[in-house]
Amino acid sequence: MTGTTTTTPFTVRVTVRIYEIDAQGHLNNAVYHQYGDHARWACLRAAGISADDLRATGTGPVTLESTIRYHRELRAGDEVDVTxxxxxxxxxxxGIRQELRRADGVLAAEIGSRAGLLDLERRRLVPDPAGRWRALADRPALLGL
Structure with missing residues (x-):
């Protein structure tokens, strides 16, 4: 794929909570997706885009595909940096690339996603999502724009 890629990814830290743990004692697989969602929204907020801003323009982000590759376990109390x-x-x-790394730097998982920006009235993807994000953002560089 050609295009622009961020050089220093946005990062947010989360702590694995006990109720997110599965029967094997590690982070439930669905929670990895939740951490990815949390980091994406935190990145948008840091760039100056809120959910209210998006609703006002009649658009919203939509995930079309998301894949996780697991490398190491995450357990209750682990601090995790999500890029x-x-x-x-x-x-x-x-595309959106995300890494989940324990505070000691060990790669725990990678998330790869395809996304778009949905016109909420027409229920179709907008033709130039990068242009829309750039116009809304106060700090478009955080989005690689």
Whole structure:
């Protein structure tokens, strides 16, 4: 894919809570997706885009595909840094790469996603999501723009 890629990904830290643990004693697989969502929204807020801003424009982000590759276990009490880096192209969709690293730097998981920006009235993807994000953001560099 051609396009712009962020060089230093946005990062947010989360702590694994006891109620997020599965029967094997490690982080439930669905929670990895929740951590990815949390980091993406934190990145948008840091760039100056709120959910209210998006609703006001009649648009909203939509995840089209999300894949997790697990490397190491996460357990209750682990502090985890979740990154968020965007890969922009020329089409209606864009990529998001995320890493989940324990505070000691060990890679626990990677999330790869395809996403778009949905026109909420027409229920179709907007043709230039990068342009829309750039116009809304106070700090578009955090989005790789």
């Amino acid at each position: 968020c880096a965007f890969d922009w192209g020329d089409g209606k969709t864009f």
